[in-house]
Amino acid sequence: MRPAIKLVRKWWSYGPKPQKLRIWDPQAVGSGLLPRSSHARGLHQTGDHLQHSNLTYKHSNQVFKDIDIGNTSRRSGFQMRNFGSSTMGSTILRDERFAILEECDIHYFQKVVGERAVINDKDELEAANVDWLGKFKGASQVLLRPRTTKQVASILQYCNSRGIAVVPQGGNTSLVGGSVPVFDEVIVNLGAMNKILSFDEVSGVLVCEAGCILENLDKYLAEHGFTMPLDLGAKGSCQIGGNVSTNAGGLRFLRYGSLHGNVLGLEVVLPDGTIVDMLGTLRKDNTGYDLKQLFIGGEGTLGVVTKVSLLTPAKLSSVNVAFLACQDYLSCQEVLVLAKKKLGEVLSAFEFLDRSSLDMALDHLEGMRDPLPSAKQKFYLLIETTGSNENHDKEKLDVFLEDAVRTGHVVDGVVAQDNSQSSAFWRIREGIAEALNKAGAVYKYDLSIPVKDLYQLVEEMRAKLGDSAIVIGYGHLGDGNLHLNISAPKYDEKLLLQIEPFVYEWTSQHKGSVSAEHGLGFMKPHAIHYSKTPETVQLMVKMKNLLDPNGILNPYKVLPSIHI
């Protein structure tokens, strides 16, 4: 075994500089290491060296090896982080800027939230330490389940004063490693704060705690004839606090817009334990800066969202879902224009999937039939209308479909005849992410790109990678949001080097964004500069420093690190 790599060229662009990072002897590492590649995407390995104002990003293979975020192993009852696999030498370390948990800390937490809400059960911790994709594995020793805002405040105030790092967690469905610890951060899970506090039918405003599961909120609203303005594949487990913190987009974005518009108020706890009550329910309020916006999409780095007030639309009774096939990408664009013109306000979703995405979903979903078995086209569209007048909506849909077929843009299609068929079409669309996750290694990119250029990236990527991987393009075409996924049998550094920074550079050149809706989390802070100017990033760093001067809250996420 190689000796421990001397590490230490790493600190973060906010908070105090680490004194040093502790290194343990690799000989002491237990077995059962994950393949190195399974975590190789945590910190990028591009070999580039970028200079950005006073931020320096140095991405050499050596640095990558040194700072690779790896798996954990247990020693003397304490989980330690292992950097690198046994084949490349192992260095175990933790970030010494932060305090190691002691008995007295556990006692304090027990006093604040009660013994049963301080979790150190191995299985529960294991689940909370690993992200949904199984790419990132932290080494937290303790998970706390506060039930009140005051408890969250006490936890944060204490951790801030003790220098203990904290990761807020909801349903842990982040696709960018945003909700798992990187080292041994204390996990503060909001799941027990799941009360609906009020709903006002006149204004449509729902006020609830952060741990409410999205689907439960939708069911609750349905009883009152309302619905949530957002819908995601992960709705059965994601929580509204996490949705807000990620500024999740999803399937209804086209119709109801961003959470930046739909969230009317928030209660947040700052890293020092201050409770900031911004839980307004007004649609219009121009008294000073709209500070809640900082926490919508703040990815839990500036404060912990504890309560949410949300504008919800009425649930409309007439829903139609069509599944259409197009020969080429230009036709998809023409259909989008036609849909906007002919369907107008009843258009509620415009999703696209290419043939590879469809094949992948159908392979994964047992018993699911291809809705258009004879079409075998390159592109498919899932179009949904939602309105209040069935005849009117159907008429609109008929006119739209007639035009789409007559002009040759749509070559085949089906309209769901009942709820179970609509659900089946949606199941196919939502099944793509699940299928990809099961298919081996997946390199995920969530990009905003002008619609006219969007699929060109998928084609260029395919041409570049040849047979070495399956390139899949799908997403929310109506919002210009491409989910580019590259599926390969296993993680491979060489493959990654072919993908990145190409994807990011391409996106930047086409005036896109390297994160449309998933956020940056732990996976992509290094790519922020492809979409934000140095001045903007610096302002973000200042905000972070202002609100979290000790850098305890969700460290390593969103903002780039400095490697020297």
Ligand SMILES: O=C(O)CC[C@@H](O)C(=O)O
């Ligand atoms: O897995 C992905 O790339 C996208 C997941 C999600 O945002 C979706 O739209 O299905």
Ligand SMILES: [Zn+2]
């Ligand atoms: Zn999406």
